[in-house]
Amino acid sequence: EAEFTLKLHHMLPPMSMAHSKFLEPWAEKVEAESNGRIDIELYPAMQLGGKPPQLFDQVRKGISDITWTVGGYTPGRFPKATVFELPFMPSTAKATSMALQEYAETEMQDEMKDVHLLAMHTHAPGSFHSREKAIKTGADLDGLKVRAPNKIMSEGFKEFGANTIFMPVTEMASAISKGVLDVAVLPYEVVLPTKIYELVKHHTEIKGDRGLYTQFFIFAMNKDVYADLPADLQKVIDDNSGVALAGHIGTLFDNYEQHARSYAVKQGNSFDYIEGAEYDAWKAKLEPVREEWLEDMNDDDYEAERLLEKAESLIKKYESM
Amino acid sequence: MKLSIMNVVEVGLKRVSMSFALLGGLIMLCLAIITVASIIGRTFFGQSVEGDYELTEVGLAMAVFLFLPECYLRKGHIIVDLFTAHCRPKTLHLLDQLGHLIFTFVSAAFAYRMVLSGLESRDYYEQTMILELPMWWVYVVGVICFSVCTLCGLQRLMCSPVGEQNE
Amino acid sequence: MSNVQLAFLMMGILLILMSIRIPIALAMMVCGSIGYVVIGGLPALLEYLGTAPVAKFSTYDLSVVPLFLLMGELATRSGITTELFRTCNTWVGRQKGGIAMAAVAGCAAFGAICGSSLATASTMGKVALPEMRRLNYSGSLAAGALAAGGTLGILIPPSMVLIIFAVLTEQNISKMFIAAFIPGFLAAAGYMITIAIYVRLYPNSGPRGEATTWLQKLKSTRDVWHITLIFLIVLGGIYFGIFTPTEAASVGVVLTAILAITHGKMRMEGLLASLIRTAVSSAMIFFIVLGADLFSVFIALSKLPEIGVEVLTNSGLSAYTILVIMLITYLIMGCFLDSLAMILLTIPIYFPIIMAMDFGIPTADLGIWFGIIALVVVEVGLITPPVGMNIFIIKSFDQSLPLKECFKGVVPFLLSDFVRVALLVMFPGITLWLVHAIG
Ligand code: NA
């Protein structure tokens, strides 16, 4: 019988990659290293109630003990992390995740003060998945109905004249199947389970030193629950968190991205790339989004330039590792 | 004297509940119109209504809260009366009073806890993604409506005569 | 007591509370709360009470619930349903049991634009029940045909329950709608055949209506231009990618509202009455959604589903046996629970089990096939005693109808439902053919 039973609550179904390849093995590893003194019960698919935006609060208040959630679901809550959501920030999920975790450990103590942070990480950079029209240049986005992944990217696509629509992930597949949407912007990791690769004909990937955009995730534990663990069990948790864990999760997402992409290849879809001069043109075109972010953050009394620079240099650091 | 005060309360609650229900219904009608406007906009003018999905979610939650008191007053909640069909009126009255008691208690519990959650939602700037609508307004509507439900429940508990049963 | 035993105990108490006139939603809240406190602790429950209502009620896909109900109300005011019923009646009313058949046909046609069986049963019941009583139809046949016909509201797409199912299981809503088409049509045909057999067995139960000439038939058909138009706009809009199936509910509401004002001469008073009735029915459903959510959180915490999966998969039973066991549990639950509550309660448990088993059907099709079968079986719950929502609605239009007679009238339609479920289980092609042909 375990001494400590921890409830891990998250939103994705049990068959998802995050559940089966990341959370379940993580839980098993912690259980094994604690010699069975910690037992982690997984509750996927919001089984403990509430909606995904409430996952963070549930762990903060101890309704669940551990959670894994998308930071963007609670806009305004983690302003410092939004630097990683800017266009042309992310590198591979591995490097970006490790950078984000170090950034969180040094810059985000106040934003994370209510929980015990295990790791922050990102997914692999997203791509364009379009139904009818292949997107070869930015001009091709003009007038298309584009589902943006978040508010920052929604502003970005408007620069290209796209008609941005924000709809829940659950609506997306049926919207794209009949053309209510022309383009979805997502990582392949989401394209695979939603079967969007069967509904679209074209994919456009960004090929340069950085990817188009990413989202950040928070893997966190209730503070009191962590504090109540004896030192040796805290060490088990510590051994399974931090920059190393962030890198591990990032690698999982990078590998799964390639796996998921292979389905689109097998489907016989076309692939286009934004590279070279076009890549530079995109970067220039989306520059106003970065400037607006700097302005907004400065208005809110953050040292926006410093944070941006720090995020950039951390990504470079882990890229070269 | 006591009777007439209770009558005033009863009439007042009825009016409030009905206006709430109408307001909620109008919200749903507006949401339908916004959705249609958004569809027309994106199909013909290349621009949908900004944040139409969020508006639907927030509006829906408010509308449902506003619907609750009227549903209770009109005995809209489903009950199983097959097994109690042959009970004496007095027994039925007792069972229905139990139902009213639970309803009152449940509504009060929701109202009380939603005050706390609503305050917290405000303190943590809980808001929607695109329009950045603050969510605590939805809690305000919820608290008001569950409070009205509680009052309706109390009113029923105190003055429903034997013989008057749920349908 | 183990958590699993607690789960069974609470299910027992739930049944007892429901059978002593405690509203279903409240019974679920009480039992769910007690279980939640025992396993998860009081603070967890208190937190849940504070956040769950806003979280559950602000679910985008649930917006179709009040919208479809409002559509039903407005349709009654616009006169669409009256004219629809009249047209169906001129075509088949002369048959024995013809008006009952006309009511079923009317339900099917209205079900093709509206996704709620509550709305379908009530809007068609209001028009057709007085007509059947006037012509001395037996109470049993009248109530049975209308209650069963009402279920076509969710059996024929668009369908509220299917939207919820698709969301829970991450299925493609458009594909689910296409898949539901042939089974829905079979349901309507099955109910018509049932009426034809019934009036042959009990000749006095459904007398013939008035004879009509071909000219009258054709003229009356012209009267249903509006519902045809709405149907074409809604279907065409979904098919050509103008809007999503969920958004289609809004389109339907706006179109019926326009018709209600221009064609049905609806004035402020009528609009207000529609809104109030929509409010009452919606609140009833959402209150159950809230209760079912609390109860299913408790069931998840008890780990009953996981243990159930383990027992079933280790039992050595075949996939089809397990499916049949599930369908039987639906029939039993259907006696007490609302169709939406059942889907919300069971799908998180049943769906993973089904997807893990080998039915000899590709995984992509399996989810769709199971969804349609589940839809048909939970729909049966709407007409089985003691809680049969559709029966209650029909009875509310004519309080002189004894409840016993209503439930008796439903029996032949239940038989037709059972035949259809068996066909769908034995021949997956009925469900999947159209998906492959169009998809
Ligand atoms: Na329908």
Ligand code: NA
């Ligand atoms: Na039933």
